[in-house]
Amino acid sequence: MAAAESIPHPTCDVEAIPGRVAQLRATFDSGRTRSLDWRRSQLEAIQRMSSEHAEDFARALHADFKKPPLEAHTADVGQGKSEAALALKNLKKWTSPEKLRGMGPMPGAGKARVLREPLGVVLIIAPWNYPVGLLLSPAVGAIAAGNAVVLKPSEVTPHTSALLAELVPRYLDPEAITLVEGGVEETTALLDERFDHIFYTGNGHVGRIVMEAAARNLTPVTLELGGKSPCIVDADADIDVAARRIAWGKFINAGQTCIAPDYVLVERSKESELVDALRRTVEEFYGKDPKATPDYARVVNSRHHARLAALLKDGTPAFGGESDPEDCYIAPTVLRDVSPDSDLMKDEIFGPILPVLPVDGVEEAIEFVNQREKPLALYLFTGNEEAEQEVLERTSSGGVCVNGTILHIGDPRMPFGGVGPSGMGAYHGKHTFEAFSHRKSVLTRGVRFDPKLMYPPYSERMLGLLRRFL
Numbered sequence: 001m002a003a004a005e006s007i008p009h010p011t012c013d014v015e016a017i018p019g020r021v022a023q024l025r026a027t028f029d030s031g032r033t034r035s036l037d038w039r040r041s042q043l044e045a046i047q048r049m050s051s052e053h054a055e056d057f058a059r060a061l062h063a064d065f066k067k068p069p070l071e072a073h074t075a076d077v078g079q080g081k082s083e084a085a086l087a088l089k090n091l092k093k094w095t096s097p098e099k100l101r102g103m104g105p106m107p108g109a110g111k112a113r114v115l116r117e118p119l120g121v122v123l124i125i126a127p128w129n130y131p132v133g134l135l136l137s138p139a140v141g142a143i144a145a146g147n148a149v150v151l152k153p154s155e156v157t158p159h160t161s162a163l164l165a166e167l168v169p170r171y172l173d174p175e176a177i178t179l180v181e182g183g184v185e186e187t188t189a190l191l192d193e194r195f196d197h198i199f200y201t202g203n204g205h206v207g208r209i210v211m212e213a214a215a216r217n218l219t220p221v222t223l224e225l226g227g228k229s230p231c232i233v234d235a236d237a238d239i240d241v242a243a244r245r246i247a248w249g250k251f252i253n254a255g256q257t258c259i260a261p262d263y264v265l266v267e268r269s270k271e272s273e274l275v276d277a278l279r280r281t282v283e284e285f286y287g288k289d290p291k292a293t294p295d296y297a298r299v300v301n302s303r304h305h306a307r308l309a310a311l312l313k314d315g316t317p318a319f320g321g322e323s324d325p326e327d328c329y330i331a332p333t334v335l336r337d338v339s340p341d342s343d344l345m346k347d348e349i350f351g352p353i354l355p356v357l358p359v360d361g362v363e364e365a366i367e368f369v370n371q372r373e374k375p376l377a378l379y380l381f382t383g384n385e386e387a388e389q390e391v392l393e394r395t396s397s398g399g400v401c402v403n404g405t406i407l408h409i410g411d412p413r414m415p416f417g418g419v420g421p422s423g424m425g426a427y428h429g430k431h432t433f434e435a436f437s438h439r440k441s442v443l444t445r446g447v448r449f450d451p452k453l454m455y456p457p458y459s460e461r462m463l464g465l466l467r468r469f470l
């Protein structure tokens, strides 16, 4: 049994939810969250909370699923902290009115500008795989944009949820930012409330539930979902580098990363070389017994362990394949001889099992990808620019990393999000601020010049004039 299953299921007083949301709305309506000083103070508080309790977060994440400390600090707790630093640095710039210089199509119409205004009270629902970062990173943008925020961490990682529930009210303004613990019942109660934006990260099944609930109030949503992210390895790829980068991207967090390479499509002539290189790499990373290293996480709970263990039968292990339900352990595994019609190739794997399927060239790989739903990420290893261009032009995915995995998520200049079934909307850096802002267009007209010509009764002269311009 996983450690996460040994503490009580996170919950809250469901009856109190409407009152808590009403309190946030009252605070928002008071105008408090609009002030830049308030936004700054809350962003600084997120930085302080993340720094002062970094070790506590790492311990909670370890208790939940043995997340390695380095992965806890960098990929999880570090996310919210670095997003807060970026938002603080740019707050003035992001929130300043965008003046549109030059002349628009209506000369003399007035001064045009676009203001960013907060949406109101927003709901952020986070998953369990990076339970701190995926809750706090969107929160940073929501706060920077001046909103009141409900935070709903995942119940699947209860130690982390409990720590967040203890710290958030201590660090953040409790009348404007509140954390609601719980699972389906509590989230369902939250979704009965009216929000001005819902930001959901998790699987597509729940994504549909969230979007249906949001539709009742015409509430806009950002859906950060998942899917099967393919990894194409071309004939002239550097196989050693590819193996290291694929193994890192796949086995970090024990494969429980939304943009982990889900499966590999490798040029047939390179299949054995790649599998051998993956085997060597995994041994270099985790030793002969990955169960013994502190650098390898566990599957989050028994339910996910049973799901993953059942998928192991869908191929021949090139290495790995060991599984221990008591410890929620599944070894880093590469499977060969996998049928494209198997269960393994139907849904997102979300665990440390990597199917390697041979293809006859990039063309076949493109067809394979395009026969399936649009993925969150696509990876291509190649030394051939034409192949790169071909894949970029003829496939659609949330994002792409060429000759690498995962790292495209780390540059906040680039919007991160899915397309089609892998999600809608995007965030990171300024894009998060934009996701939680309304862009209000404002035209300010002068009053001195107001020719009667444009008002009824319309004249032939005006019609002639206008037809010359339009």
Ligand code: NAD
Residues within 6 Å of the ligand: 125, 126, 127, 128, 129, 130, 134, 152, 153, 154, 155, 156, 182, 183, 184, 187, 188, 201, 202, 203, 204, 206, 209, 223, 224, 225, 226, 227, 257, 258, 259, 348, 350, 376, 417, 418, 423
């Ligand atoms: P999860 O089980 O923690 O669920 C996510 C959230 O939805 C939780 O807060 C949970 O309480 C809530 N929830 C669950 N069932 C619900 C219901 N019936 N009604 C309302 N709310 C409900 O996490 P998960 O869905 O297992 O997360 C894994 C998935 O998330 C994968 O598909 C992964 O690819 C995706 N993901 C996407 C991103 C991204 O940024 N695009 C990041 C991480 C994970």
